[in-house]
Amino acid sequence: MSDSSPRTDVKRRRFIKAAGVTGVTALLSGCGGDSGGGTETDGSDNTDTAGGDGGTTTDTMTAESFTLEYVDVDGDRAKEHFAPVIDELNGEYDTDISLNFREIPYGNMRQQLLTRVGGGNAPDVAAIDQIWLGSFYESGELMSFSDMKDAVNFDDYFAGFKPAVQQEGDLVGFPITTDVRGMYWHKNMVDEAGFDPESPPETWSEFYELGKQVHNPPETYGTGVIVASGIWSVPLFSAGGQFLSSDGSTPRFNSEDGVQAASFYDAIYNTEDFGPQEPIFGDHNMPREFIGGTYATTPVYGSWLDFFARQEGMSNEEIKQQFGFGLTPHPEGGQPATMNGGFAWAAFNTTDRPDIVRDFMTRISTQEFNRKIARVTGRIPTRQSLLDASDVWENILWSETIKDMLEYGGTRPVSNWSTVSSVLNPELQRVAFDRAEPQTALENAAQKFRNQV
Template sequence: MADSSPRTDLKRRQFIEAAGATGVTALLAGCGGDGGGGTPTDGDGGSDGSGGGTTTDTKTSESFTLEYVDVDGDRAKKHFTPVIEELNGKYDADISLRFREIPYGNMKKQLLTRVGGGNAPDVAAIDQIWLGSFYESGKLMSFSDMKSEVNFEDYFAGFKPAVQQEGNLVGFPITTDVRGMYWHKDMVEEAGFDPASPPETWSEFYELGKQVHNPPETYGTGIIVASGIWSVPLFSTGGQFLSADGTTPKFNSEAGYQAASFYDAIYNTEDFGPPEPIFGDHSMPREFIKGTYATTPVYGSWLDFFARQEGMSNEEIKQQFGFGLTPHPEGGQPATMNGGFAWAAFNTTERPDIVRDFMKRISTKEFNRKIAKVSGRIPTRQSLLDASDVWENILWSDTIKGMLEHGGTRPVNNWSTVSSALNPELQRVAFDRAEPEQALQNAAEKFNSQV
């Protein structure tokens, strides 16, 4: 049986990279020990009820402020206040909630600095690709003993690897997204293709792309050159980024070379992308919406957010655009990549019993239903596939439900190292400055030198 307590050994180089230069001193200063936080005794409670708490009552007359940190987005304090009220009814303590929002771009560095400085919040919504960095701190609380109580098997298979570290369950998936292909229906139809039936294979996609390519007014496609985007071509060729323990590159393989050729084809050999490869370009979704690109083969299901900002209604979005799986190579497999956040808690909390109870309650099926419904985001539980109230506000809901079974996630261990090694080499392929084989070998060598 795996150890139920998260590891406390620290990979110094990974922490320096994850925290950034400004956070290194504070981060390294707080790495001695796990700061306490025992495991409470579990009692009554069901696996999916909204009450869900099974921690034995601890009678005190103390006050406790549970600090919860989230990105500024759809989740709000009002969603969690009823849970705090339930806890107040159970514990002889004055429990309150301090809800803090941090913009996404600053969140990882701020949290890592606080964790290293011994000032971690009690609970945080963490981008799943950050979980490895936080796990290395030894400060994440383990919930392995709660798997059956929260019905962990109900989560889609694609989300489970990201929240489990060395046999420890260190997070609960909240909501997710999928990466797929968008296209302008009118452009596709004018080129003689069925706007309701997108291409399934790369060769069909290349043919469509060249037919709708009309520079400089419209380019056949627009795709960002980045390791996260590249995950979908990689998964579709049967490839993977790293070994299971996150220490050995696997992307420098025949599957990886084939996946990198997708960029090479779009920007060079088939030549139906823009003249300059796109990377780090946050204007890309708006450029697609206004028609600069006829298709975009790997983009997140949140593109509708940008369309609404442009004044489009849901009906207009579905009328103008199509959405489906990104084409895969001949002999390959349908694939998508799931992103999203996970709830995690820190074992430095003053009241681990209350925090564990809080986590159990917000990780139930019914709370997942509530958060997905109010946010309009995709739920992470299979049992909510038929929850009409959740899916009614999600565009292309039937398509997305089918895509979830093909979902995969990026590795959470050493992801920042993978990304920093791959991004410049994938860009070299797109700029026709390196063949896929040499570029990926270079990236593997860089990764190995940093881990």
């Protein structure tokens, strides 16, 4: 992601003394082949004991054996979650099937997978961040599952997840679990300011009023929000806007709705002025700063914030007692909105055993397996039929609120998303740093997009 912003721009309303905005790269270069920085956890899965002389041989791929390589993000799902599926496959095929489960840190994962795909050494199956699917689809190496929609009851997925896994009408993945973006606030700060600590403001004007009341710099700022295209999706959706045309070829973010959405950043950091003096962007420690009380609210953040709170030693009970969570406020005349993230299972058509891989994908994409994965990981399920599955939701904070939010979910476009983010990020930062009007900034981003696509 490119987060660079020109240093020569003159501020419109006030001067911010800053060292300058530097580019931040979230993805590190990875190695191809099997080294890749991932952690192999397959142990001796591929070791067979030969008869007769009592010797031992190791086969990774023979006519009678197949090792399915699966790649996932570090620290989310685990090999043992898939062991029963491998056992089922072994009962169906006259082949000794084993699982090579690999984990890669999130920051390295996209580049490592793209390097392997480009080198003809793709894994069989991977859990891929939905916003990366467009890049892999363009490689021509993703397996199609359009003929499996009925087998996995594709209609059961929430509508907000479907566009990301369907490219040009072709089904190329299955949503696993998700997250939502909403507003967090410190209940005690909101209460002391005379507002309801159990309910967030619904409109931007109400949010601005709250933010200014709790703004007490430099101890506490009224709000903290990251300036980035992904975060900006929620104001954009709530204003009725979209990033691109349906085919992903034409910018739509520079519409009147987009200009209204960009004014959200302008208000927080400039016209209403209740954010920190330096706008937040790039790789920032904002979650822990919010938890520590630097910001009274944060209007667009992912539902994984509880992970950081637990790292600070807080229990679920303490988290819910101290913080509130709900929908991000929307503009007057706008609509409630959130943005769904999460990973999707995808497979590569370079596999030696497409029959086994397709069977594996069918089994892990069923409603029951989605239920299991959501339950053991504590992640939000992607299927409507699991809204009433109490065992899934018992470990998810603000579960009833999140269930309601799923109905308002939208996703970022996966086609040309890397280009969208690279042109939008610096222009949104210029708005936040008071160096460009929202309309001018978005028109600049739209022109850069047209020049690159």
